[in-house]
Amino acid sequence: MTAKPPAQPRxxxxxxxxxxxxxxxxxxxxxxxxxxxxxxxxxxLTGGFTGVLYPVAPGKRSISAVPAYRYVLDIPGTIDLxxxxxxxxxxxxxxxxCAAKGVKGVIxxxxxxxxxxxxxxxxxxxxxxxxxxxxxxxxxxNCLGLINTDPAVALNASFARKMPDxxxxxxxxxxxxxxxxVLDYAxxxxxxxxxxxxxxxxxxxxxxxxxxxxxxxEQTAVILLYLEELSSGRALIEAARRVTRGANAKPILAIxxxxxxxxxxxxxxxxxxxxxxxxxxxxxxxxxxxxRVTSIEELFNSAILLADQPMPRGDRLxxxxxxxxxxxxxxxxxxxxxxxxARFNGDTTQRLKAALPATANIxxxxxxxxxxxxxxxQAALDAxxxxxxxxxxxVILTPQxxxxxEDIARTVCRVADSTDKxxxxxxxxxxxxxxxxxxxxxxHIPHYILPEWACRxxxxxxxxxxxxQSELETVQLPQAAATLPxxxxxxxEGYLSExxxxxxxxxYGLPVSDHRLCTCEDEAAAFAASIGFPVTLRLVSPQVxxxxxxxxxxxxxxxESAVRAAYRDMLARASAHPDRPTxxxxxxxxxxxxxxxxxxxxxxxxxxxxxxxxGLGGVFVEILRDVTFALAPVGPAAARQMIRQIKxxxxxxxxxxxxxxxxxxxxxxxxxxxxxxxxCPRIEEVxxxxxxxxxxxxxxxxADVRIRLGPADRAAVE
Amino acid sequence: xxxxxxxxxxxxxxxxxxxxxxxxxxPDSNFVFDLxxxxxxxxxxxxxxxxxxxxxxxxxxxxxIQTVGGAxxxxxxxxx
Numbered sequence: 001m002t003a004k005p006p007a008q009p010r011x012x013x014x015x016x017x018x019x020x021x022x023x024x025x026x027x028x029x030x031x032x033x034x035x036x037x038x039x040x041x042x043x044x045l046t047g048g049f050t051g052v053l054y055p056v057a058p059g060k061r062s063i064s065a066v067p068a069y070r071y072v073l074d075i076p077g078t079i080d081l082x083x084x085x086x087x088x089x090x091x092x093x094x095x096x097x098c099a100a101k102g103v104k105g106v107i108x109x110x111x112x113x114x115x116x117x118x119x120x121x122x123x124x125x126x127x128x129x130x131x132x133x134x135x136x137x138x139x140x141x142n143c144l145g146l147i148n149t150d151p152a153v154a155l156n157a158s159f160a161r162k163m164p165d166x167x168x169x170x171x172x173x174x175x176x177x178x179x180x181x182v183l184d185y186a187x188x189x190x191x192x193x194x195x196x197x198x199x200x201x202x203x204x205x206x207x208x209x210x211x212x213x214x215x216x217x218e219q220t221a222v223i224l225l226y227l228e229e230l231s232s233g234r235a236l237i238e239a240a241r242r243v244t245r246g247a248n249a250k251p252i253l254a255i256x257x258x259x260x261x262x263x264x265x266x267x268x269x270x271x272x273x274x275x276x277x278x279x280x281x282x283x284x285x286x287x288x289x290x291x292r293v294t295s296i297e298e299l300f301n302s303a304i305l306l307a308d309q310p311m312p313r314g315d316r317l318x319x320x321x322x323x324x325x326x327x328x329x330x331x332x333x334x335x336x337x338x339x340x341x342a343r344f345n346g347d348t349t350q351r352l353k354a355a356l357p358a359t360a361n362i363x364x365x366x367x368x369x370x371x372x373x374x375x376x377x378q379a380a381l382d383a384x385x386x387x388x389x390x391x392x393x394x395v396i397l398t399p400q401x402x403x404x405x406e407d408i409a410r411t412v413c414r415v416a417d418s419t420d421k422x423x424x425x426x427x428x429x430x431x432x433x434x435x436x437x438x439x440x441x442x443x444h445i446p447h448y449i450l451p452e453w454a455c456r457x458x459x460x461x462x463x464x465x466x467x468x469q470s471e472l473e474t475v476q477l478p479q480a481a482a483t484l485p486x487x488x489x490x491x492x493e494g495y496l497s498e499x500x501x502x503x504x505x506x507x508y509g510l511p512v513s514d515h516r517l518c519t520c521e522d523e524a525a526a527f528a529a530s531i532g533f534p535v536t537l538r539l540v541s542p543q544v545x546x547x548x549x550x551x552x553x554x555x556x557x558x559x560e561s562a563v564r565a566a567y568r569d570m571l572a573r574a575s576a577h578p579d580r581p582t583x584x585x586x587x588x589x590x591x592x593x594x595x596x597x598x599x600x601x602x603x604x605x606x607x608x609x610x611x612x613x614x615g616l617g618g619v620f621v622e623i624l625r626d627v628t629f630a631l632a633p634v635g636p637a638a639a640r641q642m643i644r645q646i647k648x649x650x651x652x653x654x655x656x657x658x659x660x661x662x663x664x665x666x667x668x669x670x671x672x673x674x675x676x677x678x679x680c681p682r683i684e685e686v687x688x689x690x691x692x693x694x695x696x697x698x699x700x701x702x703a704d705v706r707i708r709l710g711p712a713d714r715a716a717v718e
Numbered sequence: 719x720x721x722x723x724x725x726x727x728x729x730x731x732x733x734x735x736x737x738x739x740x741x742x743x744x745p746d747s748n749f750v751f752d753l754x755x756x757x758x759x760x761x762x763x764x765x766x767x768x769x770x771x772x773x774x775x776x777x778x779x780x781x782x783i784q785t786v787g788g789a790x791x792x793x794x795x796x797x798x
Contacts (some may be wrong), residue, residue, distance in 0.1 A: 029752075030756045035756070058738075058752055058753050058754035059737065059738035059753050060754055070752075087757070089750075093748070094751065608788065
């Protein structure tokens, strides 16, 4: 028996040199207060950094009484992190010295790179290349810097005015200027941060790398993201899925600017990508489990609830209030936000009846009446939180002359200590309630000026819960699917012939009616007889793209002689045509009965990878643009959501006495199409138009399909 | 004026304006990276060169010069 070797300590995360350095050099420090180079140095110095700090300031003996060095190479000992504040045109010299010094992490604060044009872009690429060559983790350039509030590190390597409080929220931002505003806002709300990063032009470390790091960071409970562009769509999705699900799941909330059509248009024309389409951005976030919010206010309202309170077991809310009106407003807001107003069990109403005056409302929302003091709040909260039908509670207070606001706040804090259900508060007002709110803040009980904001935050928490509960379901694929990517390696770029399209769809189990590519009249007639009538005939020729116009489609053929006549007619047209198209054969297919016509599409976006599209056929797609998007692949739940999200979903669900369409079959097709484009990187575009959907339980069938292949090297590239 | 003399006087001006020891100032010294010039000092340097050599220089071109040697070459064009 061999002895088990001792466990090796886990190697430090590559970004550890940025977040937890033991020694820092600031390159380019100047002695002039109020300048970025000086402020950055002073912020690290006065922020309480627990490691060793060196200013690199050529020609200066010291900066803020700290001995200065001419070059980073002159510093004795190792440097974990270099913060570069030199002007852009000498940053490359600084980086080269950092590489020679063996520095592992670099933050380039300086602007003057990609954002300034071609010369700046070239400078940024040189910077990136040196860092890659020497395995240096690079944040920036053109950024505010980085903050780690962990008391063991206490690093404010930024030009933000003050070190934020220590907290459990991490904030990542592409915009540096927004960061200072966010820090000031959060300070006013007494919101702390675990990490705070402005990643600027992200020439090195991207939001994807940062998400991975923060996933493992024990001090971070919630991650907030501000993005202006989704340049790494697919990688972001994969990373976010890992972060937001599983044993160590952490919620990600994000703001992505450019929601308006004008902003979307600008982004779209700029990148030539679906990235500009806000609906696609919504789809990206939805598929990645990222909760998209619309304002900084909502971002933090939801973040504090996620960071400071336990996750609710469900969406049933109890409201305890001393004011009827706000209670009703909160009820409306809760229902509007998708929360359930809890129905109390008998024990709870008995307890409330015993503890509260006869005039109190003992149903939800519980009104403890305007003259309530702390004891009534205590009794009501104890009763509702003990109820199995209640998942969370909202405490509302309006300040009457007899309301003992601080006592009530202390009571709420005590209740919070004794329950595993989340509590939120709304002490309405500004001046009289300020001290009570401060007590709640000190105990990290989320407080909102308006009950509506509390409800919105709780609804966002529900979105997180639903995401965690949903599984990434998969569909069972036929065996042929395994060899399909190889099959698609052959063939030229462009549209596949119809028989190959049908083969591709069949390999993934999409419903294609019985068919065969027939090369003579007898074969066509015999095959039609074998599958049963009526059938359709479709000419297959690489030169004939628009079959109907050419006369290459014959529908509803009800017997053998009709098949033979149609076959002869098609071939005669082809041989009489001046272009003399090459005829590969004629596809004989079983005719699909009429039903709802829907469109299923897939397109490979250069940012997001394969994206699925769904809509009703005809005018709904062409004129009303009533379509939904999702990132492929999708599971049944996401596919069902795509169908529900089109405005005309009611037509499929059975409007005006019509039987509902077989939506399970449509879901299945979306799942299979998603897997197909996900698995086969050569597929550039698929257009199933239409898929004919029979009434519920009777399936669906592909009536027509076009598939376009990308360049032959695509499969190898990916 | 000899180029050697121009260089000597440039080094003296640089040393005075940037308040660095003359021994630090070499022809290939970069004003910012090697001598720690701040952005406002670039303007002061140009003004001091004009005064030292009694010339009026193209400011935009002068401000784009990054090294001591570059300044010597630039000023040489004016004084010869």
